[in-house]
Amino acid sequence: MAREPEATVGGVAVDTRHWIGGERVDSAETFADVSPIDGRVLAEIARGTGTEAAAAVAAAKTAFPAWAATPPAERARLLHAIADGVEQRLEELALVETHDNGALLRSHRRGVMPRVAHNFRFFADWLLGLAHEDFETRGHRNHVSWDPAGPSVLITPWNAPLMLATWKIAPALAAGNSVVLKPAEWSPLTASLLADIAAEAGLPAGVFNVVQGYGTEIGDALTSHPDVRRISFTGSVPTAKRIAASAAANLTPLSLELGGKSPLLVFADADLDLAVQLAVEQYDNAGQVCLAGTRLLVEDSVAAEFTRRFVDKAAALKQGDPRDEATDIGPNIHARQLDKIDGFVRRALDSGARAVIGGHRQDGLYYAPTLLTDVAQDSEIVQEEVFGPVLTLQTFVTEDEAVALANDTRFGLAATLATGDPERAERVTAKLVAGTVWVNCFFVRDLKAPFGGSRQSGVGREGGTWSFDFYCDVKNTVTAPKGWLSHG
CATH class of the missing domain: 3.40.309.10 (Aldehyde Dehydrogenase; Chain A, domain 2)
Structure with missing residues (x-):
């Protein structure tokens, strides 16, 4: 007997299947998503394996060339459309996330979900202003550009699920990369809603994918995949070490935010x-x-x-x-x-x-x-x-x-x-x-600023141009002085 693919959480319908290549995909097994508020099982979530991981990376790889070639203005328009969708469904997102991870509903309504929309708007706008002033070397012109790197795997934590995920998703998409998101198994529900919002906004199939499951069962298949070009992870030091070891065979660049003891x-x-x-x-x-x-x-x-x-x-x-x-x-x-x-x-x-x-x-x-x-x-x-x-x-x-x-x-x-x-x-x-x-303040974060940790709190920086530096291959083109063509 086929299982019911939707759960109702806080009065909101949430699809419990993966989102791969623009379609909902189920798994043979599920895992229980439990509310920390009262211990109630909110949903039975599709439990991904290496099969779903491979399918999501393949979908991202297929979608990448067209998305990378999409003009920046159109990419920015679609990111703004996603932000519009977040704002239109802000109350639903707030309710679902509160049930899912136990954070304050008032915070989700007033701060967290508005910040989710802002994440998309900020990186859409930053993309359109992304530039480095040309400079000269012995009469030769140097021109710096940011080329989309490719499919990106984003692995996100449970403490602020959607906000922390979109700190990564928004710049990755703005940069022209396709994305595979693996949300934390303790709080996966708003990632599924975001997939619906992105599709409704018109984001092409395969540009954004969501696979759910346990890191021990699906994580290595994502982080060791040879077609993955970037990996961004927020979580613990031991898990980061496993991800780094998994990515090492392909020398896949990593961005790691690993918490601290501040x-x-x-x-x-x-x-x-x-x-x-x-x-x-x-x-x-x-x-x-x-x-x-x-x-x-x-x-x-x-x-x-x-x-x-x-x-x-x-x-x-x-x-x-x-x-x-x-x-x-x-x-x-x-x-x-x-x-x-x-x-x-x-x-x-x-x-x-x-x-x-x-x-x-x-x-x-x-x-x-x-x-x-x-x-x-x-x-x-x-x-x-x-x-x-x-x-x-x-x-x-x-x-x-x-x-x-x-x-x-x-x-x-x-x-x-x-x-x-x-x-x-x-x-x-x-x-x-x-x-x-x-x-004399706390938790004032501007997306223009670099964000990341020192020592074992992380590797790399994201925010503003630093995000594009990570999600892109930064290129410098050097052109000879005017008239060089005449020299054959």
Whole structure:
């Protein structure tokens, strides 16, 4: 008996099959997609294997030449049409994603889904202005151009599924590449809706494909495929190492964003109310944010007052159903993730850490916002990414000590700095190892800016022209001085 290919999630119909070559494609097996809100099975999702991976890459390869040859203005028009479709279905996308990954509905409505549309509009417009000024070498003209590279495999995470996927999809399509998207198995639903939106916008068949499944079953078939020209991945360091090994045989270029263990430095000259607000913001999305400043480093002379204000402000956060407009912190995404978070905290407490707030599970998949003190710099809780609502607090006396603590992990994705001294801000930011540094603010991201991590937080940069540098083969054409044809 054939299974029902659609599921209804939050009142929205979602196709649970793959999207390959402009058609819906089913698989012999499925996997359950479970809502973190209440543990309900939302849908049975087509479970792809190497067969579907090969079919998607073949479809992308077939579609690539015509898409690469499509004039930039037409590519840009289609990306704007996709953005229009996102805006028209914004409420549906917000509802489905909230049910699927447990993030706040109000955030999806007001920030996340509008940003999805903006991702397409930004790269459509950037494409039309993409240029490098010609320059001369001994009378010869140098002209830089960006040639589409080919089929691109994009593997995306579960914590902000559609926004993080479209940070990759939009520039890849704008560059003239065809795309195979593999969304995270814990949150695949809005990727399927995006396939519908792209098709309705008129994107040619095979230019955008979606294959669903477990990375262990479908990932290697995608990343090792000889016809894939670019791979972009956001996720964990161990998975990135497997992807890099898989891609090595074909020397396929990689862009890797691998999370971090970012510091938030608070100096005594900072506006403490602002510093506390920035610190409490790190609980956003139940702590499931790769950029989060989870290591609070506070100057010793203000640490007690900072902690007092932090506890008061954190106590006002409401944890509960993410569909409720009043909720500040929703559930963590999966029982395995909750076990991982709790394991980190239990081991830290057993090793002598003290929970100022939290430190325990709540009902369901909810974990109490947690702040741990009395932690050693070389401890697991300070060195490893927890990816949950868990912060640590350490103190420092000197500026040099603050910088040394901030840089003393294997990661380097981001850092946040609170200070009232512009000269100190300049000194400290120059010494921090991070792809992004925020001073007296947090999570301000302009798509014109480079984004990526240092050390084991990633490889490469995307954003603005950096995205086109990755998704294209950058070419320099050198032309001899005028009159060269006469020399035969």
